[in-house]
Amino acid sequence: MKKVIIIGATSGIGKELALRYLKAGHTVGITGRRKELLQELQQQYPQQVFIECFDVTGTNNTTHLNALIQQMGGMDVFVYNSGMGDISKELNAGLExxxxxxxxxxxxxxxxxxxxxxxxxxxxxxxxxxxxxxTRGNSWAPSYSASKAYMSTYMEGLAMKAERMKLTIAVTDIQPGFVKTKMAKGEGLFWVAELDKAVDQIFHALEKRKRKVYVTKRWALVAWMMKQMPYTFYKKMG
Structure with missing residues (x-):
């Protein structure tokens, strides 16, 4: 059985992904800012769940991660799911x-x-x-799209580094479209996936150790179209 650590698992995709691994019999370490929500999941699976409560914007991140690894006796899969993003119409500095x-x-x-x-x-x-x-910039949430681009590009670099170093380390970039969670904000949302369907696709992609997964799969087409669209047209959308 695997030892899986999910950073950001108190709700949404992180929590549901933790449940998928737990139901499959794996040991799961979960983190988040709300201890009561971490404990709630631990109470459901007392023999499989280990918790560490912290905010990733703090100063002791690696200390908390090491503590969780020690509790679990190791780590096989690491998932960074913590995320923040909101509409910044007037470019709110604090939010950015x-x-x-x-x-x-x-x-x-x-x-x-x-x-x-x-x-x-x-x-x-x-x-x-x-x-x-x-895939592209967004005037309504500049830091969100830019920071996610950073994550995606960084993950590609890690995959290349692992191959160059001839290491057996898989790297998976999970790219959801709209999923029915609190992160799905704004008007005119389309192709909003149910949480369980989205997480099913993520879980199976991780089991196959895929390099990149679009969730749901149809969003691969949207990503391709966005990349091809000239700025002159794209700016009217973003």
Whole structure:
């Protein structure tokens, strides 16, 4: 059975993904800011769930991750699912900075630590929830799309690094479109996936150790179209 750590698992995709692994019999370490929600899941699966409560924008991220690894007796899969993003219509500085701290700074610190842990161990699997929004900029949420682009590009670099170093470390970039969670904000949303369907696709992609997965699969077409669209036309949408 695998030892899986999910950063950001108190709700939404993170929580449902944790449940998928638990139902499959794996040991799961979960983190988040709301301890009562972590404990709630631990009470349901007392023999399989280990918790560590912290905010990824804090200063002791790697200490918390090490504590969780020690509790579990190791780590085979690391998933960075913590994310922040909201509409910043007037370019709110506080929101832009907080989003970047969560989606970039916290992500890099913990993912680098996990990668180096797997280097020492000789094998492992790193995954991160970026977004189809990483494909292009967005005037309504500049820091969100930019930070998700950072995550996606960084994950590609890690995959290349693992191959160059001839390491058995899989790297998966999870790119959801709209999923029915609290992160799905704004008007005119389309192709909004039910949470269980989205997480089913994520779980199966991780089991296959895929390099990249669009959730749901149809969003691969949207991502391709966004990449091809000239700025002259795209700016009217974003």
């Amino acid at each position: 900075i907080s989003t970047t701290q969560t989606n970039v700074n916290g992500f890099v610190e913990l993912t680098v630590h996990a990668f180096n842990y797997f280097v020492t161990q000789g094998h492992g699997h790193i995954a991160a929830t970026s977004s189809v929004a990483s």
